[in-house]
Amino acid sequence: MRKNARKNRSGFTLLEVLIATFLVGIAVAALLVTNGALTRVNAAGIELSTAEFLLEEIRELTASLAVVDPETGTDIFGAESGETLGSYDDLDDLDGITFSPPIDINRSQLSDFSVFSQVITVENVSTSDLTVTVGDHLSPFVKVTVGIVMNGREISSSSWIRTR
Ligand SMILES: [Ca+2]
Numbered sequence: 452m453r454k455n456a457r458k459n460r461s462g463f464t465l466l467e468v469l470i471a472t473f474l475v476g477i478a479v480a481a482l483l484v485t486n487g488a489l490t491r492v493n494a495a496g497i498e499l500s501t502a503e504f505l506l507e508e509i510r511e512l513t514a515s516l517a518v519v520d521p522e523t524g525t526d527i528f529g530a531e532s533g534e535t536l537g538s539y540d541d542l543d544d545l546d547g548i549t550f551s552p553p554i555d556i557n558r559s560q561l562s563d564f565s566v567f568s569q570v571i572t573v574e575n576v577s578t579s580d581l582t583v584t585v586g587d588h589l590s591p592f593v594k595v596t597v598g599i600v601m602n603g604r605e606i607s608s609s610s611w612i613r614t615r
């Protein structure tokens with residue numbers, strides 16, 4: 452009798468082992484769920500900081516451009532004849548353009564970021580209300596909007612106003 456009792460204490464019962472296995476299983480499952488959630492949050496953070504970087508490249512590129520073309524002024528909205536990415540010299544040259552892969556401030560393609568695109572809209576806005584769009588060149592205020600699209604989905608956008 453005493454011998455049996457001692458024998459039982461020397462190890463774990465099947466029930467104890469099952470409960471322990473069950474608890475470890477729950478702990479592992481919880482860790483996996485947490486890890487998955489953190490990975491998703493982290494990925495979203497990286498996407499957003501990349502989007503900020505790509506917005507900033509366009510913002511800085513446009514900062515060096517004239518508001519209207521230095522030669523033709525307000526005659527043409529959009530790129531003037533013969534202009535290409537390398538010779539764009541005013542804001543509306545960029546209207547309606549999507550850069551995919553995106554470009555940097557020096558107009559070079561950023562092929563490492565090819566899942567992202569920069570979608571640019573340039574429009575004139577009302578002198579009295581900057582939220583109201585007016586016809587091309589009908590006001591001195593120009594609003595540049597850049598959307599950052601990743602795999603067909605816009606993940607960030609930014610607008611700013613320039614005036615001539
Ligand atoms: Ca131009």
Ligand SMILES: [Ca+2]
Pocket residue numbers: 519520527528529530531541542543544
């Ligand atoms: Ca132009």
